[in-house]
Amino acid sequence: MKKNRLKDTCDVCSIDKKKVTKLKKIMPSDSVIKGIIVIFSALGNKTRAKIVFALSLEERLCVCDISNILGLTISAASHQLRKLRDLKIVTRKNEGNMVYYSLNNSYIRGLLANALRK
Amino acid sequence: MKKNRLKDTCDVCSIDKKKVTKLKKIMPSDSVIKGIIVIFSALGNKTRAKIVFALSLEERLCVCDISNILGLTISAASHQLRKLRDLKIVTRKNEGNMVYYSLNNSYIRGLLANALRK
């Protein structure tokens, strides 16, 4: 039960300094990483994954349809659609007082389909 | 400025009842959705995405290497590695008092590479 002395580096790892230096160099920049994690985290949510799934099979859906399909309040669906819209994952089209949403690009459709195929 | 009467359903959407019924039927179950969102949300984090990137290029790395590459405390790296391990994304191998981590399958490697290619 002796309290360990704290070390800020570990000696053993300096053996792998080459690996570390190499990987530090080729590690994508924070902005590139940010760009991919926003897509992954957009799909890393039950509601949004389901919305994207629905829109990957139906050309366009209104907010009310989506909330019906998912069993959500209209407000909850609208909030998530706004997030997806901010991320350019879906687009919105006004028609009278109805609003229709569609997938913005098929990249996301492929990503989800690929994950579901697993 | 008159407060609207609240409605629990919207009439217009009942026109699309077929779409809604169809999509409700083919919507993947919650457990299937859960299965894919855990992978997406695992990659939807800066630290974990970087760890996976590093391990996708280097066969195996110890915790200390990883924390050096990412500029993280060892503790923070270890916590995230545990999450990735719980999700079966990485595997761990003890060697003396060193612990080496590797990617568990190349599916994740492909997913990340594909996202970075965009």
Added chain:
DNA sequence: ATTCTATTTGAACGATTGTTCAAATAGAAT
């Protein structure tokens, strides 16, 4: 103009997340 409609919004709230810190563990070396 007002009252429908569908949708959006902001505030509130609890739930989940990610990092830090301190302490614990387990193997290796003394």
Added chain:
DNA sequence: ATTCTATTTGAACAATCGTTCAAATAGAAT
């Protein structure tokens, strides 16, 4: 046995997230 080593863990904490609720908006119909 103790003291290194590398790593793990649990608690704490702020930050972010997702839903609900109430109210706002904007177009269509009256």
